[in-house]
Amino acid sequence: MPRSPVHIVDIGTYIPPQRASNTELGSEFQLDSEFLRNKIGVFERSIKDAAESTSDLCQKAFEDLLRRRSIDIASVQLVCVVTQNPDRNIPHTSAIVHQKLGMGKQCITFDISQGCAGYTHGIAVVTALVEKLGLERALLFTCDPYSTIVDRNDKATALIFGDAASVSYICRNESGYELIDSDFGTVPHSWQCLVCDDGRFRMDGRQVFSNAAREVPLSIHRLLERNGLNADDVDCFLLHPGSKYIIDFLRQNLALPPSKVPFEIAHYGNTVSSSIPIMLQQRMSRTEKDARLVLSGFGVGFSWGSNILEFKV
Amino acid sequence: MVAKERIQRLFDAAEIQVSASTLDESAPLAQQGLDSLDMANLLFQIEQACKSTIAPEESARLRTLGDITGYIERAQSAGAWHE
Numbered sequence: 001m002p003r004s005p006v007h008i009v010d011i012g013t014y015i016p017p018q019r020a021s022n023t024e025l026g027s028e029f030q031l032d033s034e035f036l037r038n039k040i041g042v043f044e045r046s047i048k049d050a051a052e053s054t055s056d057l058c059q060k061a062f063e064d065l066l067r068r069r070s071i072d073i074a075s076v077q078l079v080c081v082v083t084q085n086p087d088r089n090i091p092h093t094s095a096i097v098h099q100k101l102g103m104g105k106q107c108i109t110f111d112i113s114q115g116c117a118g119y120t121h122g123i124a125v126v127t128a129l130v131e132k133l134g135l136e137r138a139l140l141f142t143c144d145p146y147s148t149i150v151d152r153n154d155k156a157t158a159l160i161f162g163d164a165a166s167v168s169y170i171c172r173n174e175s176g177y178e179l180i181d182s183d184f185g186t187v188p189h190s191w192q193c194l195v196c197d198d199g200r201f202r203m204d205g206r207q208v209f210s211n212a213a214r215e216v217p218l219s220i221h222r223l224l225e226r227n228g229l230n231a232d233d234v235d236c237f238l239l240h241p242g243s244k245y246i247i248d249f250l251r252q253n254l255a256l257p258p259s260k261v262p263f264e265i266a267h268y269g270n271t272v273s274s275s276i277p278i279m280l281q282q283r284m285s286r287t288e289k290d291a292r293l294v295l296s297g298f299g300v301g302f303s304w305g306s307n308i309l310e311f312k313v
Numbered sequence: 314m315v316a317k318e319r320i321q322r323l324f325d326a327a328e329i330q331v332s333a334s335t336l337d338e339s340a341p342l343a344q345q346g347l348d349s350l351d352m353a354n355l356l357f358q359i360e361q362a363c364k365s366t367i368a369p370e371e372s373a374r375l376r377t378l379g380d381i382t383g384y385i386e387r388a389q390s391a392g393a394w395h396e
Contacts (some may be wrong), residue, residue, distance in 0.1 A: 039350050156349070192369070206372055209353035210360060245350045 006130045007176030007312060008123065008168050011281035012065025014057055015164045015268050019044040022159050029155045036159070041244025045269035046162040047147050053087045055096040057165035058141045062101060065167050071137075074104045078138035080126050081111045082118035082273045084196070084300065085144050097141060115194065115300025116240045117184075118142055118273030119166075120307050123295075124182045126170055140168040144272035149201040156205050160243060162269025166277035177284075177293065177309040183223040187211050190302040211302040212246055217253045219306045220296055227308060231256060234308075235290035238279045240297040241265045273297070320382065323362070327354035338379040355381070363388050 021044050026036050036043065048057060058081060065071065079101075081094040094109040108129070114121045122140045130138050143165035150157050193207035216239070224230060231237075237256060241247055241263050251261040262279055265271070271278060276295050283290055289311045298304035320333040331346045342352060356372055359381070367375070367384075375381055 035348060039348065204369055205349060206353040206356060207369055209350070210357045210366065213354075213357050214360070243350075249354070 003131075003134060004172040005178050005312065006127050006170060006172055007174060007178050008170050008280075008284075008309070009174040009176035010065060010069050010169045011277050011284055012061045012063070012068060012167045012169075013164065013274070013278050013281050014060035014064055014166075015046045015162070015271070015278070016048045016052070016057070018047045018049065019267070020047050025152070025158060029159070031155075031159075037244075039243065039245045040159050041241075041247075041263060041266060042160060042162075042269045043266050045147075045159075046164060046271070048145050048163040052145075053096075054081070054083050054085055054093050054143045054145060054165075055087050055100055057143045057145060057163065058093070058097045058167065059100045061141065061143070061165040061167040062097075062139070065169060069169070071169065073101055076103060076137045076139055077106060077135045078108045078126065078129060079103065079141070080109075080122055080138070081141040081143065082114055082122045083111060083141075083143050084113050084115055085146070085148060086111060093143075094141070114273065114303065114305075115144070116242065116270075116272050116275065117297035117299060117301070117303045117305040118144070119168075119276045120182065120295050120297040120305030121184065122273075123168070123170075123179055123307055123309075124184070124305070127179045130170060136172055138170040140170055142166045142273035142277055144274065146201060146272060149196050149199055151200055154202070157201060157203050160270045162265070162271050164268065164271035164274040164278060166274045166281065168277055175313045176311070177280075178312045180308040180310050181223060181227055182308075183219045183226075183306045184304065185215065185219065186301045186303045187215060193302055194300045208242070208299065208302065209246060209249075212242065212298050212304075213249055213253070215302075215304050216250055216296055216298050216306075219304050220254060220294060223294065223306050223308060229292075229308070231260075234260070234292050234294050236283065236293050237261050238276050238283075238293060238295045240270075240275050240299065241279075242270055242299065272299070319385070320378065323355060323358045326358045327351060329355060333378065336378050338382070339377055341376045342378065343376070359384065359388075 145163040146161035
């Protein structure tokens with residue numbers, strides 16, 4: 001008997017309550033309020049407690065998920081953490097999360113090293129594994145607390161990133177979003193545009209913009225065309241909010257109205273792999289669900305990933 | 314010679330709210346009202362017109378209108394300008 005399809009049925013999130021204001025820091029960099037408002041689009045950034053680890057933030061996202069629904073933790077068969085800021089090099093952070101959540105022995109744990117395209121990769125990898133191995137329940141975490149690696153004095157990065165975590169509950173037999181198709185890629189000879197050496201993050205903003213401006217519209221067009229769709233068939237495009245400037249650029253390039261391309265990070269910042277699931281969680285909480293979504297994440301690598309999701313009862 | 318209109322079209326495509334004709338050819342654009350995102354978009358528009366990518370070390374040298382004009386002239390001479 002065929003098994004029922006795999007769905008993303010709920011999402012828990014955690015955005016640390018502490019905020020760092022961009023107003024003062026922007027002045028130090030001689031950036032005016034118009035630049036902060038219209039180009040960066042971030043007024044304050046969420047900052048985790050210095051003692052909190054990636055697995056701690058994941059645990060808090062899971063506590064949020066538990067407030068939304070009951071989950072038998074012993075029945076979860078797969079835990080994946082998308083992060084490039086793990087608790088430690090060894091072991092994988094998902095093994096630490098597994099312990100903190102008190103999970104059972106029959107559970108696959110692995111991490112995915114990806115950046116701002118991490119959630120789009122994670123959905124595809126976890127969904128494929130759940131389907132191929134005949135699993136029933138999985139948890140996909142995202143967490144990349146950049147406050148630990150961003151240099152406060154680096155004008156190119158200090159005003160953008162915030163800390164957060166998310167967890168997506170992926171299972172069968174419940175209403176939720178089903179992955180229909182994906183498009184992934186990596187630009188050759190481009191990895192140096194975003195690097196972290198000796199604990200210090202650096203970004204070549206010009207290269208990141210150029211790669212995103214060129215590749216993301218192509219990826220979305222490819223995905224839509226392959227599935228016989230056009231932009232009117234999609235209710236909402238959840239594009240990674242790297243900055244307001246890149247979102248405005250992509251929206252115009254794709255000829256989409258502002259209502260279809262949310263930018264909601266003004267009060268917590270670009271949370272890397274958590275940015276898309278935070279936006280998706282907002283929409284999943286609504287009574288009226290969007291029937292079809294396109295997600296697109298892009299960044300470190302330079303890599304991108306785009307997904308089509310459809311809500312299925 | 315690169316026409317001012319061609320430069321202005323690149324500015325318009327990048328939505329830069331500065332008239333190219335008013336700029337000092339030899340002064341850094343960063344000192345004449347263009348911010349880092351304007352510069353990123355301007356160089357992207359040039360890449361689109363050339364159908365090629367500008368290497369990081371090359372982009373670091375494109376700081377003035379004169380630098381950009383020179384780059385476009387070289388691209389035109391090489392038959393790599395497709396605007």
